[in-house]
Each structure stands twice: as structure tokens, then as C-alpha cells.
Amino acid sequence: MRLLFTPARGCTRLARPLFRPVQSFRGLSLTVPRKEERKWSTPLAKELYKAISATGPVPLATYMRMCLTGDLGGYYTGDIGAKEGDHFGTKGDFITSPEISQCFGEMIGIWLVAEWMSQGRLTSPSHRIQLIEIGPGRGTLMADILRTVHRFPAFASSIDTIYMVEASRELAKRQKNLLCGEAAPLIKTEIGQSSVCKQNSETIVWTDSITAIPNDDKTIPFVVAHEFFDALPIHVFQSVSTPSPPPPTEAPGEAPAAEQQRAKPKVAKQPEPTEWREMLVAPVQPGTTPVNTGAFRSSEPGLPSEFQLVLSSAPTKQSLYMPEASSRYKQLKKVPGSVIEICPDAAFYAGEIARRIGDGREPKGAALILDYGTESTIPINSLRGIREHKFVDPFTLSGLVDLSADVDFMAVTEAALEASEGVEVHGPVCQADFLELMGIKERVAMLVKHIKSDTSASASEKDEKIQNITEAWKRLVDRGPNGMGKLYKALAIIPENDGRRAPVGFGGDLAQAQQRGPTDKN
Template sequence: MLGTMRPATMAEALRALGRLGCRRLACRSSGPATHGIRCFSATALRPQNERKWSTPLAKQLFEAISTTGSVPLASYMRLCLTGDVGGYYSGAIGHGRDQFGAKGDFITSPEISQIFGELVGVWFIAEWISQGRPKQGVQLIEVGPGRGTLMDDMLRTIQRFPAMANAVDSVFMVEASRELRETQKRLLCGPDALSAESKVGCHSTGKHLGKPIVWTETIKSIPIESDKVPFIVAHEFFDALPIHTFQSAPAPPPRAKSGTPSGAEKRATAADAAHPSAMEWREMMVSPMPPAAIDASPNALSSDKDEPPTEFQLTLSSGTTRHSRYLPDSSPRYRKLKQTSGAVVEICPDASLYAVDFATRIGGSLKHTKASPSGAALILDYGTSDTVPINSLRGIRHHRLVNPFSSPGLVDLSADVDFTAIAEAATLASDGIEVHGPVPQADFLELMGIRQRAEMLTKSVDKGTAENIDKAWKRLVDRGPNGMGKVYKALAILPENDGRRRPVGFGGDVRG
């Protein structure tokens, strides 16, 4: 049976939050939420001896492709986002540049309203209660923490629940960007906080709980320990992981052998002609735009600095690649599409690797045994829940959709998250976990009490602030065609309990 919660539990949690007050204007920005499907234009470059590259990374990509040939889309995305030479997140793309917020390229839910991070904090508090209120060993782990706003709101919320706050051993921030790590440290620890290095990463002391906050470039640096209770959050992280794109196409016929064919060979050839050709997966590769196409480019004569020329393009490989021979066969969801000519699938191997890591930390595995599964992971992102993503690569700059193959390193790249693939990878990795969702963000936040929390915040503020608070929370739960409440979804990974308990926000309530 599904566990039921004492009626006052969530109400008590929200009342406790009421004492926090409004830390800032809840509506942090009125900039648009950016998401959508990209169209790729056919823009070109100047001849090689006249080429002027939009960024140093564009030149590096061209030189690499000229040497090795076209590269998989995933390789292009990885270099653009986290490459050492001007990567969007890791390459110091501009002194003082901020990717987030109204003055940046996009805005995220924690930046829109403090209520978002508070309710995520309440969700983990509810899980801590439902899992028996462990007195120690709790780890808070965030992957891709942006400016640290979400974790700041979570810690400020958890601080109001001393028993859980005391149970927290450490906070881990998995961040590849040196600049963002410094931004997070100033927010979470204070501008003058001291730090030290260890084999795991950079350590400092948080201002909310007084517990260690550790920054690491990869989650692999965080030891997997059977006695820990990992509470993991991934908000708009999976959408930035590199994807491979494949398209099914007829396989070339086998080459004819030299010499006069035998009777058996003639019969086999006739049989092949009477049946459709076998199908194979081809990979979408990235190559430079041909110089001859530059005069036909719609952006070639544009003076709009936000419409730079497209320097690269997607092309279909002429045959199979090492990725196309393996990845599309990794799941029956992809395999059943292979015989449909022209079928397209997007696959994110890194997403599966992270799902495996989360599941292992929570439920254990053959390599990392865990006698009693514990912890939880909450994934909030935009993507598909019942279909394989296709044609979802997008570029974002200055809150506008732009061609993802322009200005490498200056344009944020993302793609729809395949929630079913994440769930599949997690459940295969550990017998000690179960997956709930995905559910629309609107459903999750409304069940968590976003309306009630907003009402508390508006009681003691002026009219203008109250209007901003109201506008912000409604934006987060907007169920319109492109509304954040519909496009964004939540998925949870929990310890296996044979479906006896559903978590808060996913149709269940707190037990304990």
C-alpha cells in the first residue's frame, strides 16, 4: 500500500519556511525561458586563405577536422561547452561574462524564483524523514550547479530543520568551470572564505550549515561509500551533455566476387534483389561549411552581431562508424527503429553514465555493495518522457535561439533529455533502486506546495514585490504549449521499496 502522510507534515514544513521570509525579489528576472527545436541553416565560410573565424575555438575545430576528418556531433558539443580553448563553460569566454540571468544567455528556474530552490530543499527533507531520519552520513551533491543559486536556496531551507542540517557531512559541487566555481564559492561561503586543496577537490566552509563544501570537476572524484546517504540534484544538467545522432539507411549490397558466380551465388543474388536491403545506422557528423556556399548565406551580409555566420554543418556519414555500430544497439527502443528508413535517434551516453553513478551511490551494485540502499536523486530538466528525442539540438545566445553551429564557444548548446533512457540505465545498474516519473514540473511544484509558499511570501511585502512573486511562480508552472510547467519534467531515483512508497511530488507523501 502507498504510505500516507500525517496531514500536517507538509503544512508544517511550509510554515517553517514562512519564517525565512523573502530573501530577495522572488521574480529575479523577467527574461524568457528559452527552449525549442533548432533549424540548421546552410551558411558558409570564406575561402581558407581569407577565412576569419568567429572564435579561437572555431579555428581549432576547423584545423582538427582538416586533419582527422568530420567529427561526431558529440565531440563538437563537448569542445564547444567544456573545451580548454574558449569552451562555453570552461574556457573563460569573456572576463566578467555571466551565462545566466537577464544579462546572460538564458535564465533557469532558481533564478526566476527562490521558491523553486526552497521546494527542492523541502523535497530532500521529506526524503530524509521518510528514510528514517539518519543522524549522519548525509551528502548533498549537485552536478552542474550554475551560479550556485539552487544550492544556496536548498541550504538556506535545510538550515531551518536542525536535525537534518546536523546530519549533513559534506556538500559536493560538481563543476567543470573554474569561473563558475569561484562564483559558487562566493555565494555559498562568502567572499572572504578560505579554501584548501585535497585529492578530491577544493574545500571551503559553507555559510549556512557550517559544513564543508567541496568542489570537484567530475563526480568520479567523489568516493562511493556504502555508509553514506547521497542526496543528488541535477537541474538543467543532462540537457547540456553531448549527444550522438544516428539515421537509418540501406546498407550497401555485398561486393560481388570476381570470377564466374556459382549457381548458389546466383540464387542468393536473386533472393537479395527480391527483398528490401538490410538497414544500418549512419552517424551525423560535423564538418566545416563549404567556402563556395558563403555567397548564398542569408547571414553573410547581415550586420546583426547576434546573427553570426554559420561555420559548421551536419552531414551524414557515408558508412557506419564505431559509434553507429554500437550505441543504437544498446537498447531495444533504438533497435526496433532500425528497419525504418530515415529513422533518427539521439543518444546521450554520458547521461546513462551519470544515471549509473547515481543509482550505484543510492542502491549499490556488484562492485559497490550497499547493504541498505539510501539517498535519492532528483533530476529536473526538459525533454521527452515517451519518445526518443530527434532534431532537438539548439543554440542559445542572449535569450534567443540561434544556429548551434555558429560562434563555437559563445553559444550555449543543449538537447532534449531522454528520461526513459535515464530510467532504463539506472534500473539496469542497481537492483537497489527504483525510478519515479518523469512528471511535468507543474505537477511536481504544485504538489510540493508552490502556491501556498507564494501566498506566505506575499503577505509581508509591498504590492510590486507581491506581483513579481505571483508572476514568477506562475511562470514556473505554466502549462502552455511551451510553458515551463509542461516542457520541464522531474524524475526521482529512490531506494527500492517494491513500490510501497511514492515520494512527495510524484503522487505520494512523507512517511516517518
């Protein structure tokens, strides 16, 4: 969930169910009478309509992918009808933790150094570090991380390459300008483009795929993914009852079926068989009331929902295998009307990260995932649109509205552990606990002390700076119902060590970890 700059009361969760049992799309007309040409809110909406008219309703994941990263007017990647300016910050659509306080990125940097030290790399720096960020946004988080880790020369001198996994060319350009300078050239490489960090001279490589990043035993990967998983496309499935087979016909000379039934011993009535069906995106026909478009209506007057979710009339290839891949959905399948959300892209990234850490000759490295979502339950009704710091209808203004869904941390954990036997997963823990254990309160106290000792600033200037810093960090750890401290969570993937060592921020202690060392089994 992108944090809204000025959260409305109750807007951090859907006010009423997004999905409810509906009829299938069988017989749904996708052709609009040619009285006059229909007007669409964006060029992408029109193209989506054309595509669906030709192929039929599409999975929600397809709709989300087109709206977020499609070439034709995608929110992050397109340029047709795109709004000018920045998606991030107070003037954009949402604001993220690194934009709120520099202390957030500093705590992430300290965590990376702490985990590196805990694995014994300080005394045996035999591997060069790959610093990888997935979905880097403006580049603010990486800038804060780099500023922090360079206070630890042993770690900083071990950095081989910084990799930024970014699908948006526009965002990659912004990141390059921040980290390398506007005048710094971009050099084409086999996997993307590269430049040189303006402060520390490390090589920074931009690529649109994590699989393109070299993976060998000579490097140690440290991966950060902040508010990345919530933007990945989801599939939605609903459990439905399936028709029972018709009673057998009577053969000549047989007793009537009713007499045969009375002769059989009575058995308990068996529950009706069920199966998973997929919720698909279809256009809303003019003059009709849309179904399953979400609790948040468009904030733009005169812009009704242009698309809606309908239930597939038969199983799709996704509904036949995705919900069956995990035992977590088994009991829900037995209850008609149950709805679940599944994100295959999240499983892919979790698996890819886990293999990089755990599948070498020596498991090494770590990953830190920070996002919002469910800790142990299956997400439902979590799709939301975000525009200008408000929750809006996700099925209008396609390409101009950010789309987001809760992260299923249990599914991410499952995918990581299934992908590699060489890793273990810690968390999720709430963001407030993680940041406080990392020392954010103490770091803020240091900043306040520095401001107070600044002889060049007036008393009112000092008071204003202190107030801003204090409000910012408290916002990150606020455990209230709409606070970031409780809604956002942190999850760590580290090399498997039989649970002998928890990473710092997740119950581990850096000093004890250093004393024990990565190979000490006592």
C-alpha cells in the same frame, strides 16, 4: 533547454527538422584555397577547423564538448574571446528556475527533507548526509536549499559534507563567493577545493567529477541535478540502406541465372538491409550552402554557419554499438532516414547516481533530476544554440553560444535501473505537478501574507513585491506551450522498495510514508 528571458513565439521547439538525409562526407574537401586567410567568428572555431582538417569530421558530441567545456575558449570553462559578465540571468544568455523564484529551491529543499524522513532517518539518524549538486550554476539553488533544510534541525545536523560537481573554475569561484563569502579561503583537497559555508559552517567541497566523491556505507547521498543533463554532449545517428550483395556468377555448365530464378518458388520481397551511420561535424566551405545546421540561424549579421553535419561514409565505432545497446531503436533502424539522439554521458551519470544509492549494504539516499526533454519518446532535432535569450545557430560563434539538447528521460531511467538493482525510478512528472504537490502555492501565499504585514513598506512597494512573486511562481508552473510547467520535468531515483512507497511530489504522501517506515512490508 535554458529558459529564454523573453521567449519568442514558437522558439521553445525547432521550427523545422534539424537533420535530413544527406550524402556522406566522402570526397568532402577540408582544405580552403589560399586566396586569403579565412576569418573565424571565435578563436575556438579556428582551432576546431584545424583539428577537423587534420583528423576528418568529428562526432557531434566532440564538437559540443569542445564548445561547452573545452580549455580553449569553452562556453563554461574557457577565457579566449569569452564575453564578459555572467551567462545566467536577465543580462546573460538564459535564466533558470532558481533565478526566477526562491520558491523553486525551497521546494527542492523540502523534497530532500521529506525523502530523508520517509526513509526513516528522522528516528534513526545513523548515516551522515552527503548533499551533492551536479552542475550548480551560480550556486543560487544550493543557497535556497540550505536556507530551507536548516529549518529542519535534525536534517541539517546530519549533513556531513556538501559537494558541488563543477567543471568550470569561474563558476566554482562564483558559487564559493555566494555560499562562503568572497573572503573565505579555498583549501586544496585530494579531490578539488573546499571552503566553509558562511551561514551554517558546513564544509563545501568542489570537484570536477562525481566519481571523486567518497562513496561508503557510512554516508547517505542526496543528489540534485537541475538543468545539467541537457548540456551533456549527444551523438546523432541516421539509419541508411546498405547495398544488397551482387547476384552470384554463373559457373560453367550451369543453367542461366534467370532460368534458375524462375525455377525457385516465389517468396515475398525482403526489406533492404539497414545500418546506423553517424552524423559528423565538418566545416562549411566558403561559398557553399551548409546542410543540417539547424532551424535557427545566427542572430549576428554577417555570421553564417561555419560548421555543418554530414553523414559518415561508413559505420563508426559509436554507430556500431550505441544504437544497438537498447531495444528502443530496433524498429527505427528498419526505416531508412530515421534519426536518433543518444547521450552516453547521461547514461554514465544516471548509472553512477543509481549505484551510490542502491549498491551499498543498505540502499539509501535519493536523487532528483529536473530538466526538459521527452517523457517516453526518443529525442530528435533537439540541438539548439542559445545566446542573449534567443535561439541561434549552434554552428557559429563556437564557445560563445550555449548548446543544449532534449533529455531522454526514458534512457536515463533505463541506465539507472540497469546500473543497480537496489533502486527504483519515479516519473518523469511535469514540473508544474511536482511543484504544486510540494506546496509552492501555499508557500507563495505565506510570502504574500508576510509582505502585507510589513509595516515598514509603502502600499506601492508591497504591491510591486506581491506582483513580482506571483508572476515568478506562475511562470514556473505555466502549462502553456511555451511554459516551464509542462516543458520541464522531474524524475526521482530512490532505494528499491517493490513500489510500496512513492516519493512525495510523485504521488507519495509524507505522513503515510512515515507511518509505514522504510522496512514495513505491509
